[in-house]
Amino acid sequence: MKSEHKELMKQRKRNICLTVAYDGTEYHGFQRQKNCTAVQNVLEDVLPRIFNDSIELAAAGRTDAGVHAKGQVVNFFTDGIIPVDSIPRAANRLLPNDIVVTAAREVDRDFSALHSAKDKIYIYKVHNNKIPNPLLRRYSWHYEYNLQLEPMQKALEYIVGTHDFSSFKAAGGAPNMNPVRTIYEAQCEKEDDMYTFRFWGNGFLYHMVRNIVGTVATVGNNRMSLERFKQVIVSKDRTKAGKTAPPEGLFLWQVNY
Amino acid sequence: MKSEHKELMKQRKRNICLTVAYDGTEYHGFQRQKNCTAVQNVLEDVLPRIFNDSIELAAAGRTDAGVHAKGQVVNFFTDGIIPVDSIPRAANRLLPNDIVVTAAREVDRDFSALHSAKDKIYIYKVHNNKIPNPLLRRYSWHYEYNLQLEPMQKALEYIVGTHDFSSFKAAGGAPNMNPVRTIYEAQCEKEDDMYTFRFWGNGFLYHMVRNIVGTVATVGNNRMSLERFKQVIVSKDRTKAGKTAPPEGLFLWQVNY
Known part of the structure; x- marks a missing residue:
């Protein structure tokens, strides 16, 4: 039917x-x-x-x-x-x-927004300040604790490439989905008190960007070493990673065909 | 009482x-x-x-x-x-x-947020694009018609200084208020499709910033000459100026004491 x-x-x-x-x-x-x-x-x-x-x-x-x-x-x-x-x-x-x-x-008749997509770009914004900003709150994660840019940038280098991203899939996600994705670019820039993450890849698991950002923030806050971050990826174990960053910082930025 | x-x-x-x-x-x-x-x-x-x-x-x-x-x-x-x-x-x-x-x-006991203020800065943002952007709509005026930066910058030069700003006061505003204000700076910058106006002055009449921006946009859209804009100020006649720009683009940015 x-x-x-x-x-x-x-x-x-x-x-x-x-x-x-x-x-x-x-x-x-x-x-x-x-x-x-x-x-x-x-x-x-x-x-x-x-x-x-x-x-x-x-x-x-x-x-x-x-x-x-x-x-x-x-x-x-x-x-x-x-x-x-x-x-x-x-x-x-x-x-x-x-x-x-x-x-x-x-x-063309055979074009599908879902299946014809070659790659996607997601942006995630983190507003890092002790005091929240009501003019930024809808479009960024307000993170009040200390963040260091450099260790986060190093952590993101481990994300680039073809990996089994099971560590960053949604806790209750579909168990049979192929968890291998290729990430071409994973970057973070800082301007004033705003961190902008940019992820470009051939596909993303459910909650993957938010789980990566939540875990990378733990590295930036010095509560997780780069060595342990590397192990989180290799472990393919969701429970080893950090918490899921909230939705308000995430933007589906671009889909390429 | x-x-x-x-x-x-x-x-x-x-x-x-x-x-x-x-x-x-x-x-x-x-x-x-x-x-x-x-x-x-x-x-x-x-x-x-x-x-x-x-x-x-x-x-x-x-x-x-x-x-x-x-x-x-x-x-x-x-x-x-x-x-x-x-x-x-x-x-x-x-x-x-x-x-x-x-x-x-x-x-100090004699400090008053209202009366002790020496000067204020207002920011006004105009998003200039045929297509609205839902991520900018709360914090900018969506202006879909053509705007030119240079004539707007020239118009703003006429705003700087000590003037009777009756032309830009609210249509139904208090009639007995002294309409003379000193504007130290009136600027406009453009980044991508966003124009940011900045006004620094010792005081502002009710609706003054929004009326100035509404009129300057008419200049930027080539519907009012610089010569006529100058006359609008001199005329002290509210009906000669352009429409009031909407509230969503305006920010009370800073108050100095």
């Missing part, structure tokens, strides 16, 4: 790909939910009004509750006739102002 | 000065309101719990609904005994996370 439905969807004329930015603060993540509001719910409510068609979309990445996106990518099949250039403005007129369609294009 | 009450307040032992930061999005401005929540309401609810004393505070500047502050300054008299160093942490534990006490000090 489900695959039959999928085939019916694919008989529609156009495959539309949207880039979507959102402030995740008020949403229960990206993925459609039954009893609370996810970003997908809002998009699937609004888009039918401009396409005159039911819409079922697939996304490049499922962001968690409170996580933001600058460049989430979705696609869906439709018979709707609105020209691509008109989609962002038409959609944004109807969307709440914390969700914005930033670009639209028509893509 | 009122001045008698003021004298009673002044008999209290300590004059406490706080620096307060807030995200103004959810508040009906700074000044205490009867039927809606202002930042002052929240502070006057929370502070008595750590001072064990009723609190009536005065602020350096009354920010409007939706306007933010990085460095609002308030003072009040109290017999409460909590040491100044403990005030920020104690207050922030009780305050909602969009209002933060960033510093506290004990000041």
